Amino acid sequence: MTTKKEIESIIQRQGFADYKWINPKDIVVARWVRVKCTFGCSDYGLGTCPPNTPTVSECEKFFKEYKSGVIIKLTKFADKNAYPSEWSREMTNKLLETEKAVFLLGHQKTFLLNQTCCTLCKECPGNRSDCKDKKKSRPSPESFAVDVYQTIRNIGMDINVISENPSEINRVAILLIN
Ligand code: SF4
Numbered sequence: 001m002t003t004k005k006e007i008e009s010i011i012q013r014q015g016f017a018d019y020k021w022i023n024p025k026d027i028v029v030a031r032w033v034r035v036k037c038t039f040g041c042s043d044y045g046l047g048t049c050p051p052n053t054p055t056v057s058e059c060e061k062f063f064k065e066y067k068s069g070v071i072i073k074l075t076k077f078a079d080k081n082a083y084p085s086e087w088s089r090e091m092t093n094k095l096l097e098t099e100k101a102v103f104l105l106g107h108q109k110t111f112l113l114n115q116t117c118c119t120l121c122k123e124c125p126g127n128r129s130d131c132k133d134k135k136k137s138r139p140s141p142e143s144f145a146v147d148v149y150q151t152i153r154n155i156g157m158d159i160n161v162i163s164e165n166p167s168e169i170n171r172v173a174i175l176l177i178n
Pocket of ligand 1: 046047048118119120121122123124125126130131132133134136137
């Protein structure tokens with residue numbers, strides 16, 4: 001039986017220091033998030049974004065199948081006009097390594113909601129069937145209709161809308177475990 005400490009040491013080994021355990025039933029799923037994905041987000045239609053993700057009610061049911069998970073928060077000082085893509089790729093790879101290591105401990109349900117929508121390829125065909133890296137592509141919490149702000153605040157972590165640029169930006173990943 002794996003202990004939380006073993007999982008935490010995997011998370012820390014990848015360099016993540018800002019994380020918190022969550023009961024996935026407490027993840028806030030909201031229709032407004034899906035509306036904002038659909039209208040106003042330039043990533044709409046990418047391979048791991050709506051409309052290639054489950055419906056909002058299916059997402060809600062999906063989270064209820066889990067008993068534990070970890071929220072991992074990333075922070076980076078960045079200019080929104082020069083997004084730190086290299087850093088983002090590095091973080092995605094570390095999160096995928098974390099997912100794999102936790103799975104290999106025997107947690108067969110382990111699934112990562114990545115800190116960003118999938119941008120692994122320069123050109124994305126925009127559907128699941130033609131995805132060029134099906135093994136690595138993961139959806140973001142937002143593409144699964146997670147109200148990230150409310151979820152984070154409910155577990156006592158801090159997150160705010162960024163109004164200045166450049167500024168510290170936050171990215172949030174959710175590692176669902178069992
Ligand atoms: S791996 Fe590439 S093709 Fe697949 S969803 Fe991500 S960006 Fe699109």
